[in-house]
Amino acid sequence: MTGEPFLSVRDLKIHFPTDDGIVRSVDGLTFDLERGRTLGIVGESGSGKSVTSLGILGLHNRRNAKVSGEIWLDGKELVGASPDEVRRQRGRKMAMIFQDPLSSMHPFYTVGKQIVEAYRVHNDVSKSVARKHAIDMLGRVGIPKPDRRVDDYPHQFSGGMRQRAMIAMALSCDPELLIADEPTTALDVTVQAQILDLIRDLQEEFNSAIIMITHDLGVVAELADDVLVMYAGRCVEQASVDDVFHAPQHPYTWGLLGSMPRLDRARSERLNPIKGSPPSLINVPNGCAFHPRCAYATLNGGRSESERPELTEAAPGHLAACHLPLDRRREIWESEIRPTL
Amino acid sequence: MSTSETTTDAAPAERPAPSGEPLLQVEDLGKHFPVTAGLLRRQVAAVKAVDGVSFSVRRGETLGLVGESGCGKSTTGRMIMRLLDPSFGRITFDGRDITALSQRQLRPYRRDLQMIFQDPYSSLNPRKTVGAIVGAPFHLQNVQTEHGVKKAVQEILELVGLSPEHYNRYPHEFSGGQRQRIGIARTLALKPKLIIADEPVSALDVSVQAQVVNLLEDLQDELDLTYVVIAHDLSVVRHISDRVAVMYLGKIVEVADRNDLYERPMHPYTNALLSAVPVPDPSRREGRERIRLQGDVPSPLDPPPACRFHTRCWKAQDICKQQEPPLVALSPGHEVACHFPENTTVSATDLVAKAEAGPSGSGDA
Numbered sequence: 001m002t003g004e005p006f007l008s009v010r011d012l013k014i015h016f017p018t019d020d021g022i023v024r025s026v027d028g029l030t031f032d033l034e035r036g037r038t039l040g041i042v043g044e045s046g047s048g049k050s051v052t053s054l055g056i057l058g059l060h061n062r063r064n065a066k067v068s069g070e071i072w073l074d075g076k077e078l079v080g081a082s083p084d085e086v087r088r089q090r091g092r093k094m095a096m097i098f099q100d101p102l103s104s105m106h107p108f109y110t111v112g113k114q115i116v117e118a119y120r121v122h123n124d125v126s127k128s129v130a131r132k133h134a135i136d137m138l139g140r141v142g143i144p145k146p147d148r149r150v151d152d153y154p155h156q157f158s159g160g161m162r163q164r165a166m167i168a169m170a171l172s173c174d175p176e177l178l179i180a181d182e183p184t185t186a187l188d189v190t191v192q193a194q195i196l197d198l199i200r201d202l203q204e205e206f207n208s209a210i211i212m213i214t215h216d217l218g219v220v221a222e223l224a225d226d227v228l229v230m231y232a233g234r235c236v237e238q239a240s241v242d243d244v245f246h247a248p249q250h251p252y253t254w255g256l257l258g259s260m261p262r263l264d265r266a267r268s269e270r271l272n273p274i275k276g277s278p279p280s281l282i283n284v285p286n287g288c289a290f291h292p293r294c295a296y297a298t299l300n301g302g303r304s305e306s307e308r309p310e311l312t313e314a315a316p317g318h319l320a321a322c323h324l325p326l327d328r329r330r331e332i333w334e335s336e337i338r339p340t341l
Numbered sequence: 342m343s344t345s346e347t348t349t350d351a352a353p354a355e356r357p358a359p360s361g362e363p364l365l366q367v368e369d370l371g372k373h374f375p376v377t378a379g380l381l382r383r384q385v386a387a388v389k390a391v392d393g394v395s396f397s398v399r400r401g402e403t404l405g406l407v408g409e410s411g412c413g414k415s416t417t418g419r420m421i422m423r424l425l426d427p428s429f430g431r432i433t434f435d436g437r438d439i440t441a442l443s444q445r446q447l448r449p450y451r452r453d454l455q456m457i458f459q460d461p462y463s464s465l466n467p468r469k470t471v472g473a474i475v476g477a478p479f480h481l482q483n484v485q486t487e488h489g490v491k492k493a494v495q496e497i498l499e500l501v502g503l504s505p506e507h508y509n510r511y512p513h514e515f516s517g518g519q520r521q522r523i524g525i526a527r528t529l530a531l532k533p534k535l536i537i538a539d540e541p542v543s544a545l546d547v548s549v550q551a552q553v554v555n556l557l558e559d560l561q562d563e564l565d566l567t568y569v570v571i572a573h574d575l576s577v578v579r580h581i582s583d584r585v586a587v588m589y590l591g592k593i594v595e596v597a598d599r600n601d602l603y604e605r606p607m608h609p610y611t612n613a614l615l616s617a618v619p620v621p622d623p624s625r626r627e628g629r630e631r632i633r634l635q636g637d638v639p640s641p642l643d644p645p646p647a648c649r650f651h652t653r654c655w656k657a658q659d660i661c662k663q664q665e666p667p668l669v670a671l672s673p674g675h676e677v678a679c680h681f682p683e684n685t686t687v688s689a690t691d692l693v694a695k696a697e698a699g700p701s702g703s704g705d706a
Contacts, residue, residue, distance in 0.1 A: 044546040045517075158637045159410075188409035188573065190634045193617035197633065215547060218619030222626060241623040257621070259551035261580035263603070264620045270558070271580065273551030277516040293548075 004075060005032035006209055007056075007177055012069035012079075014048075014055045021282045025051040027233040028069075030311075033226075035176060038203065038210040040224030040241070042217060042256070044278050048233040049213045053179045056211070057096055058086035073177065092122045094177035095170035100186050101162035105154040111138070111165045112150035119172045137168040141198060160191035164198065171202060178203075179211045184219060196222055217260060221245060229253050232279055232289035235311060239318040249320035249329055251294045254337045265341065272340060288323065296324055296332065363397035363433075364567050365421065365535055370394050370430030371591075372416050376642065389641050390416040392591035393430065395668070398535070403561065403568040405582030405599070407575060407614075411638055413591040414571045418537045421569065422456050423447055435534065452482055455528035459540035461520035465512040471498070471523055472508040478530040494530070500563075501526045502556060518549035525556065532564065539571045554581060575618050579603050584674075587611050590649040591641055593668060597675040607671060607682035610650050648680065656681045 014026040026048040033039050041049045054060055056071055058078060071078040073093060078086055098104040106114060115134035116127065123130070131150070138146035141164040154162055163183065170178060180199065184192040200223060203210055212223055220227055220241065227244040229237040229252065237250040248254055258272035276293040279285055291297040291304040300323045309321040314329075322329065371394070373387040391413040398404045406414045419425040421432055423439065432440045439450060458464035465474055475494045479486060486493040495505035501522045512520055521541065528536055541557065542550040554577065560566060572578050578585055579599055586596040587608065595608040606612045613632040620629065634653045639645055645652045651661040660680050668678040671685050 044548060160637050188638075189575070189614060189617040190409065191637065192619070193631070193633060196619070216619065217547075217621040221621045221623045222619045224623075245621065245623050255548055259548045260621060261551075261554070261576040262621060263576045263579060263615065263618050264622055264625065267579060267599075267603075271551035271554055273555060274548035275552075277518050277549055278546065 004072070006035045006074055007033040008070070008072040009056065010070040010072070012052065012055060012071065013067070014051050014060065015066040016064060017066065018282070023281045024233050024284060025281055026055060027284075029230075029233075029235055031228055031235070031238065033177075033209045033211065035209050036203065036207045037225045038212055038223055040220035040227045041211060041213045041230060042215065042220055042227060043230035044215060046232075046278050046281060047230040048281075049230055050181055052230075053096065053181050053211060053213055056177075056179065057090055057094060058083070059090075088122075091118060091175070092173045093175055094179065095173065095175035097163075097166055097170050097178065097180040097183045099182035101159070101166045102154065104166065105162065107154055110151050110153055111157065112152075115150075115165075115169045115172050118169055122173045133172065134168070137172050138165065141165070141168045141171075141202075142194075143168070159187055160194060163187060163191075163195055167195075167198065167202070171206065174206060175208060176206075177209045177211070179213070181213045182215070183212075185214070185216070192219075199223065217245075217256060229256070232284050233281060234289065235319070235321070236290065237320045238311070239315075239320075243315065243318050247315070247318075247330075248333065249314040249318065249326075250290075250322050251296050251324075252290050254333065255293070257341055258337065262341075268340070288321070299324060299328070362400065364400045364435055365398040365569070366431075366433040367397065367417075367421065368395050368431045368433070370417065370420060370432060371428050372413070372420055372425060373428045386642055389591050389644055391420070392644070394586075394588070394591075394593045396586055396593060396596060398567055398569060400534075400567055401561075401565060402583045403570055403581055405578035405585040406569060406571045406588060407573065407578050407585060408588035409573060409614075409638055411590075411641060412588040413641070414588050415539055417588075418456070418539050418569065418571045422454060422537055424456075448482075452478075452484075452531045453534040455531070455533040455536050457521075457524055457528050457536060457538040457541045460544050461517055461524055462544075464524055465520060467512055470509050470511055471503075471515075474512070474523060475526045475530055478527065482531060484531060494526075497526045497529055500529065500560070502552075516549075517545050518552060521545060521553050522556065525553075525560070529560065529564070533566070535567045535569070537569045537571070540573070541570065542577060543572065543574060550577070557581065575614060587614070590638060590644050592649060592678065594650065594679070595675075595677045596668070601672070601675050605675075605684040607675065607677040607684050608650075608679045609654050609656050609681070609683060612683055613653075648678075 009029060009031050012026055012029045016023040016025060029052060043049045055067055060067060067079055069079060073089060112131060112134045115137060116130040119130045119133055135146045135150050138150055143149050143161055143164055157165060184195050187195060214220060224241045227239060227241050228235050229250065231252050237248065237253050244253060255274035259274060261271060274293050279289060285292050287306050288304040288309050297304040303323045309323045311319040311321045314320045314326055370391060372391045373389050375384040376386040376388060377383060378385045394417060406417065408414045416425060420427045427440060431438060434450065434454060472491065472494055475497060476490045479490045479493065495508055498505055498507055503519065503522050512523065542553050545553060561568060570578065570581055582599050584598055585602045586593050589610050595611050606615055613634050616632045636653055639652055647663050647665045648661040651657040666678045666680045668676045670676045671682060
């Protein structure tokens, strides 16, 4: 890995002005991603994960959304680029898998036709060549009898197959960056496992960079190399997947880990939820956005309420935004949090 | 199609509270939705949503009903509530057969039998205040309260962790977790005996989900409630249930005490389900033994014959395509419907053969 990272997002801000005030959906996000690596973005609803992914793809309506910062994809800047330029990149260089495959496919056109269309926008080929390619792609994502199923309509596919078709569509132009927004949330566990395996295999084959957006820490642990935890539009913690699960540095990450009932541990008598609920993005709390829900915010003599914590390095390659002194956090994790997980 | 009479009268769970007698008993319950065609609306087929399930729930216990979408778990819950009329089978609640009661005759039972719905957004009337929503059961049932309905409602709101001042607010002013609390408050209003919770936390964020799970457990201890929790999330079900029933395509394939089921799952489908759950521990990514099921759940319009899981089962033999395995207890309190179960010490084939010879011999292993 030399030189420029493949994808580099610098201080990305996506704000939506509304009558009630500015919705700061993404408020200063910075991360890098290399080819062949998977970044998991975790957060609750309204934390800005999906807005981020749409922002990278340039899918926000520029009249409604104020996008600032920089997005570098393979040496090209996308925030300032013309819509036509972004459009050329989208589909060919980067593609997206959406959460709900039923509503993100057109019900009037056959699955094959939709893949063919996407392929022909970016490649100057005849319809029959594109159709062959579509059949090939459907076969590669594990759809049985692809030469027949290619003429089916989306409603003739089951949920898992639709998601496979969606992946086939996204991969039809060999994108180097694949953004998967909750790709398995609408699916049953057994099908989820199949799809996660598929994504893993395809990544090996295509060496693409993947951004995996999910609220499910289990999915992240299965697939991601690095993890970015978002809260109220900002990154609160960013580290390798091992560090996030074995030595997390932010109280919010602790809270997420403590809230989950886990099958891989003995059953705990009680879960440890985070109190309260995620804030409205119009009225993000001052200082650290998490402080009203944080059990340790009072240890700082009010600093969390007044001053926004910056992301600082807690360990090499491990960033966290918290005012608590580092050794104090380590101590809390070791003595209070870890034993309860 | 009567599967053997195998109601669970086995050893009680470790929680001391549940007494022996069942509060709810479901016997060979089924629901077939007709598929009609043509001018005369002739029935051409039936969706066998639930096809003969039997289980019982003891007082004070929580039964988890798990399975993938389309397995019939919600239909089962709705039939117990009598929101759907069963096609066949029997539901006994608190010692009385409620299967054939008319809606009018059911009225008195509605006090004791309540439901929590999945979606806290669509299950609350947006035009009514919280007070009106939670107070409605009192008016509908003509319940006299000591200090008026308002006081009673405010007490319930406090019980579920909301503030009494929320009485005059509307549902849209609340977050998802708070709305789910309002829904829970409504079900608790008349102090029911049994609560059917259909995916009570799946629409909520992780951090809020844990709050609601804890709330349900506290309320159970405080008010002596019995729950049937319907969910697809196996880790939530393990956390909340005393006993767990696993459903596949309209049938129960395995019932056992929670610890038994999660530590020694016997049915291949249960094994596959458990191994498919992503584990939130990256260090276990390698070397974890995974069972990957092929394909999708078959359509309940035309379920596979005999064992319904045989089309996806890696252990399937000829017998699985010809003979439906009955639900039999292979160890005390652990019932499985499989010809070739896993994790069992006793020779299952013998037991299955015995069970087939006569249903009476099935109970004890």
